[in-house]
Amino acid sequence: MLTTTAPFIAFLLLIQVFLSIRTSATRAKLKIDYGDNDDLAMLKAIRAHGNFIEYVPMVLIAMGASELAGAPAWLLTASGSVLVVSRLSHAAHMSGYGGNASRIAGATLTTLVMLVLAVFLLGNAMGVLT
Numbered sequence: 829m830l831t832t833t834a835p836f837i838a839f840l841l842l843i844q845v846f847l848s849i850r851t852s853a854t855r856a857k858l859k860i861d862y863g864d865n866d867d868l869a870m871l872k873a874i875r876a877h878g879n880f881i882e883y884v885p886m887v888l889i890a891m892g893a894s895e896l897a898g899a900p901a902w903l904l905t906a907s908g909s910v911l912v913v914s915r916l917s918h919a920a921h922m923s924g925y926g927g928n929a930s931r932i933a934g935a936t937l938t939t940l941v942m943l944v945l946a947v948f949l950l951g952n953a954m955g956v957l958t
């Protein structure tokens with residue numbers, strides 16, 4: 829059981845559900861069946877959800893693999909916490925809150941988490957980090 833990673837999976841799933849519902853609600857409100865119809869609100873909802881989907885699954889796979897490889901709980905907790913904050917920050921920007929700094933922080937922190945987990949997994953696979 830991925831005891832450290834699982835709560836982060838659950839919390840991020842809740843964020844995904846929110847973004848999905850918001851995208852669908854925006855579609856219904858604006859009567860847009862496909863695409864964004866050149867509507868900025870629709871585009872922002874689509875991209876907030878899409879960006880989440882583009883990054884979160886791979887990071888969660890990396891977290892789970894790291895946990896199975898024996899990563900310390902502090903590393904997983906820090907990675908998961910930063911991922912949650914970064915994805916909320918990015919989604920907030922795409923929703924019209926937090927300004928561009930929120931988007932930059934979200935993207936930068938997500939990339940940092942990916943790099944840290946990649947280094948751990950590579951180091952573990954090479955026998956450098958055990």
